[in-house]
Amino acid sequence: MNKISKIESIIEQIQTPCYVCEEALLEENLKLLAYVGEQSGAKVLLALKGFAFSALAPLVSKYLKGCTCSGLHEAKFAKEYFGGEIHTYSPAFKEEDIEEVIALSHHLVFNSFAQLQKFKTKAFGKCSLGLRLNPEVSSSPVDIYNPCGLYSRLGITKEQFLPEELEGIEGLHFHALCEQDVDALEEVLKGFEEKFGEYIPQMKWINFGGGHHITREDYDVQKLIELIKNFKAKYGVEVYIEPGEAVGWQSGPLVVSVLDVVKNGMDIAILDSSAEAHMPDTLAMPYRASIRGAGEAGEKAYTYRLGGNTCLAGDIMGDYSFDAPLRAGDKLIFEDMIHYTIVKNTTFNGIKLPDLAVLRKDGTYEVTSKFGYEEYRRRN
Numbered sequence: 001m002n003k004i005s006k007i008e009s010i011i012e013q014i015q016t017p018c019y020v021c022e023e024a025l026l027e028e029n030l031k032l033l034a035y036v037g038e039q040s041g042a043k044v045l046l047a048l049k050g051f052a053f054s055a056l057a058p059l060v061s062k063y064l065k066g067c068t069c070s071g072l073h074e075a076k077f078a079k080e081y082f083g084g085e086i087h088t089y090s091p092a093f094k095e096e097d098i099e100e101v102i103a104l105s106h107h108l109v110f111n112s113f114a115q116l117q118k119f120k121t122k123a124f125g126k127c128s129l130g131l132r133l134n135p136e137v138s139s140s141p142v143d144i145y146n147p148c149g150l151y152s153r154l155g156i157t158k159e160q161f162l163p164e165e166l167e168g169i170e171g172l173h174f175h176a177l178c179e180q181d182v183d184a185l186e187e188v189l190k191g192f193e194e195k196f197g198e199y200i201p202q203m204k205w206i207n208f209g210g211g212h213h214i215t216r217e218d219y220d221v222q223k224l225i226e227l228i229k230n231f232k233a234k235y236g237v238e239v240y241i242e243p244g245e246a247v248g249w250q251s252g253p254l255v256v257s258v259l260d261v262v263k264n265g266m267d268i269a270i271l272d273s274s275a276e277a278h279m280p281d282t283l284a285m286p287y288r289a290s291i292r293g294a295g296e297a298g299e300k301a302y303t304y305r306l307g308g309n310t311c312l313a314g315d316i317m318g319d320y321s322f323d324a325p326l327r328a329g330d331k332l333i334f335e336d337m338i339h340y341t342i343v344k345n346t347t348f349n350g351i352k353l354p355d356l357a358v359l360r361k362d363g364t365y366e367v368t369s370k371f372g373y374e375e376y377r378r379r380n
């Protein structure tokens with residue numbers, strides 16, 4: 001893929017902080033995901049938890065088969081904005097939500113046999129029912145994103161599996177990957193088949209979950225297509241994959257402004273944004289976000305620690321260097337900030353939520369959601 005960002009062409013128009021999704025870049029991702037679907041025969045869903053951007057739902061729906069949802073609210077959002085199938089899985093469904101969830105969902109996936117027993121009668125005949133299984137194989141890079149880690153609550157282990165209670169179950173689901181390539185999927189599938197392979201032929205579908213980094217430049221797309229085709233041929237089942245991150249991957253930045261520069265042993269720039277509230281994975285995972293045109297500390301002439309506009313001492317994006325000194329009013333472009341950011345934002349410290357905007361393919365810039373005090377007031 002040849003991803004060329006055009007953000008600089010409209011930078012003057014951007015009121016910060018703002019997430020700007022570049023429609024053309026998103027569409028490149030969607031085309032590749034649709035290609036995987038066409039060539040492999042798998043159905044590709046969007047995992048809403050990673051990328052929920054209503055203004056772009058029509059574009060997503062043009063290429064993907066529907067949404068995978070984590071519960072009632074995402075299922076409602078999928079119904080309101082997207083077309084296609086709605087698949088809902090939750091670690092545990094609540095009694096008060098279940099009827100609405102059933103009415104909205106095409107597939108309903110339970111995390112335990114107890115939940116299945118509790119809601120089976122209500123759901124039977126209305127949704128295609130499935131179980132999330134834990135293949136207990138995962139090379140997920142960090143513990144907080146390892147669904148197969150020690151004592152994981154996500155999915156039924158082989159030890160807890162009750163083959164005698166599979167009546168009415170049409171599908172099996174696993175989710176074991178995080179930003180991983182197809183070799184990791186191959187390993188997980190091996191474990192899944194070793195543990196649960198004998199039950200696959202009686203199913204209509206198998207859902208391979210998310211975490212497939214399909215739109216990353218070095219991902220082996222062809223190998224994924226072959227792997228899915230072989231699996232489908234071997235078992236005669238429908239295969240689903242449900243990436244979130246791969247949909248929004250490198251499809252746009254968070255644009256912020258420098259508010260002030262202070263000194264305490266080094267130069268520190270305070271931004272009108274927050275690592276804690278607007279880019280939480282940089283602290284949770286953690287990882288270093290890249291900034292367009294900036295280098296590592298000391299690499300360029302002017303080094304700054306970049307910090308958020310909150311009282312949290314650790315609200316730090318990192319140390320970066322620039323060719324020119326930073327001044328109040330300068331804009332910075334934090335790359336690849338569309339997935340797992342907007343969906344995780346908070347109004348901690350009353351900080352303004354970044355607006356959402358789209359840079360359309362024809363070059364027009366459209367602010368699609370504006371946020372202010374109201375968001376803070378409603379939530380507190």
Ligand SMILES: Cc1ncc(COP(=O)(O)O)c(C=O)c1O
Nearest residue numbers: 047050175209210211243244245
């Ligand atoms: C059940 C399930 N499906 C799909 C996904 C999407 O994963 P990713 O965004 O890494 O592709 C997740 C992410 O946590 C998940 O828990």
